[in-house]
Amino acid sequence: MTSSQDAPKGAIRPLGAQISHMLKSRGVDTIFGIPGVHNVEMYRGIEEAGIRHVLARHEQGAAFMADGYARATGGFGVCYVITGPGLLNTLTALGQAYSDSVSVLAISSCLDETAARRGQLHQMLDQEAAAATVCDWSHEATSADAAYTLVDRALTEFATRRARPKHMQVPIALLGTPCEPAPAMPGGLQHVGRLVPGDLSVLADDLTAAQKPLFIFGGGLGRHGNEELVRKVMHRSGAAGFTTYAGGGLLAPDDPMSFGCYLGRPDSVRVLAEADLVIAVGTELSECDLWRNELGHQSTLVRVDIDPEVLSDEHRADMAIHADGVAFLETLCAHLPESASPKWDADMIAGTKARFRAETDAERPGIADLCDALAAAMPEDAMIYSDMTQFAYVAKEVWDMPRAGHWHHPTGFGTLGYALPAAIGGAVARSGLATVCIAGDYGFQYTIQELGTAVELGLPLPILLWDNGKLKEIEDSMVASQIAPNAVIAQNPDFCKLAEAYGALSEAPKSLDALQAALSRAFKANGPTLIHMTPALTAK
Incomplete structure (x- = not known):
């Protein structure tokens, strides 16, 4: 320099x-x-x-x-x-x-x-x-x-x-x-290259010959604009696919070969064991992707990642490719035929997804239907920031996002209080586009003071607050461990009044139709709107 x-x-x-x-x-x-x-x-x-x-x-x-x-x-x-x-x-x-x-x-x-x-x-x-x-x-x-x-x-x-x-x-x-001022920008900073994968003709032949190939697409590909390439590879290979939570939206919601974001379901192991070739692109396959230590595959595993540390982890890939995920898919696609017949049974995939959804709904009842109602009222370009809350745990699995890179969750480190300030940052970056915060009653209070910033900036930010009056996930964990629930209920404020004290708007809908209407109004408001949701909304 x-x-x-x-x-x-x-x-x-x-x-x-x-x-x-x-x-x-x-x-x-x-x-x-x-x-x-x-x-x-x-x-x-x-x-x-x-x-x-x-x-x-x-x-x-x-x-x-x-x-x-x-x-x-x-x-x-x-x-x-x-x-x-x-x-x-x-x-x-x-x-x-x-x-x-x-x-x-x-x-x-x-x-x-x-x-x-x-x-x-x-x-x-x-x-x-x-x-x-x-x-x-x-x-x-x-x-x-x-x-x-x-x-x-x-x-x-x-x-x-x-x-x-x-x-x-x-x-x-x-x-x-x-x-003195800083020197001029170093030459080439705006024209960076990508790690290219090299010759993929043999892998392409293996993929074409495979009877049940399976892709896992991760957050390394999870940027809006990569969906077309991912979906093209699926179409040309006939493979089925999972996404991690961070890769949500990469696969088309109506793709019959998509298992969606259900990789963390325990029985996804059975699906992976059926595959005769597994290709994981841009994913750590971490504990927070799988919720188990083993992926569950019985066949050849190909790992593609920009980070060499990932390529030598406990999953022990049979083929490790140090490359940018997009560059890998572009190169691989060039070696594939224009199209291929689906290699998995579409009815089996649909039935498996339905069972996965039912499991999710049984674990945390009613939230899946609430997600459906919100998804139906959400603009296609909406970007969602969620917190550590049961609502998000369900939504990450059942909500088929139409675009990649539009759902952000504090995976891994798992911080409470992430959603509101992160959504503010997103809304600042996306002026004129729909940005949404989803938080739980407990985690929301970690950073609730940032409502002041959202009001000050006049951000039309819907804040979907899931209030079940307790640390329900922790209570469920205690019960499952045969521990008498302790320290899981705290005195909550009147969230609507508190939001109004900051200068925000608030709504407390009593039905799914009212919830959808409140969301639509929030996108048109001159500032943030707290939308208070309780389990009563999910009552059948």
């Missing part, structure tokens, strides 16, 4: 301001954060650079908003926070971003000296190391050149490697030090 001394001369500004100008030159138009006495210099140049700043009510919310923004755009999100507790408050959200492969750049201030001084405001033992526990990397910039290098390193890695959050911290005094 060219040093700032070799770059064309520009306006001298404090480094904090130069970082904002640099981000703007790299395409950043929105930053989420909270100013504090230790990062005020980071705020000096935001408006001058032409960047929009979204004020969160808590640093965790700011990082979740950056996550939601990144998922909505397919790019990356940026948040600004202060030293010590400010950064620590983001770590839950950054951990979620790491678990779900989301590109977030967290930039914080840090104290100038910690080894020889004690008792400073926001002081902690090792701030840089704390962030390193949940980020791809965490580094301190000790000069302007180092800060510029780290920003460009993060953005380059976002574009070329598996998405992960990064943290960069800058000493307070350095943020206020006048310096």
Whole structure:
């Protein structure tokens, strides 16, 4: 990277301001954060650079908003926070971003000296190391050149490697030090390549010859625009397919060869055992994808992933292909015939899906019908952000999304409080398009204060709040473990009145028709609408 001394001369500004100008030159138009006495210099140049700043009510919310923004755009999100507790408050959200492969750049201030001084405001033992526990990397910039290098390193890695959050911290005094602007964007940053899979002719022949080939499509393909390619491969191979939760929407809802998002059903093992070739693309096949340790296949397993760590995991693929999933499918498709007859029994697949849905409904009664009603009233381009709640656990399986990359859930790390701030970030990125939050009564209260941000921004954001008055999933788990339910019921507020106190709208529909009407009104409102849903809505 060219040093700032070799770059064309520009306006001298404090480094904090130069970082904002640099981000703007790299395409950043929105930053989420909270100013504090230790990062005020980071705020000096935001408006001058032409960047929009979204004020969160808590640093965790700011990082979740950056996550939601990144998922909505397919790019990356940026948040600004202060030293010590400010950064620590983001770590839950950054951990979620790491678990779900989301590109977030967290930039914080840090104290100038910690080894020889004690008792400073926001002081902690090792701030840089704390962030390193949940980020791809965490580094301190000790000069302007180092800060510029780290920003460009993060953005380059976002574009070329598996998405992960990064943290960069800058000493307070350095943020206020006048310096030259950042150098021009490194050449080629906007023209990155993809890991190509090489010759796939033999695999294509094996796929064509297979009697019951099966694909598993994961979140690595879960971006809107990849559906056509995935569906073309299905049509040309005659294979059946599952998606992981993160890959929902890749398969057509009416595809007779689609098993949908039911990979986590225990009896999907039986289906996998019937396949004579399994090809998993862009998925970790993690515990949170399968809810078991073994995939269940008895045949050849092909793994395709951009992350080499995935290719050497406990599933022990017979063929491991280190490649971008889209590049793999494009190359594979070129070797396949124009079409192939379906190789699985469509009636069997339909019957299996119906049984899976019935199991889901039996475990958490009534929610599946509620999902059907909401799906029928939802715009096709709606993007949904859900929280850790029984409603979402059902919906992730039974709700056939028409588009990929339009349902975001805190899989893996499993953070409560994700949905509302992430949906705000998504709504900021998707101005004019439908964005929805789904939360449970308990998890919603983790980040309920971010309602203030949604009201402040005037976001037409429907907030579907599932209120069963308890930690029902935990209660069910205790009962299943023969433990008397304990600490699973908490005093809830009047959520509608609370939303109105923030300046939001609220509705409490008493029927499915009223629920659909409330959702339609919420999309047209001048601010967020809390739609209060209770189990009474699911009563037959």
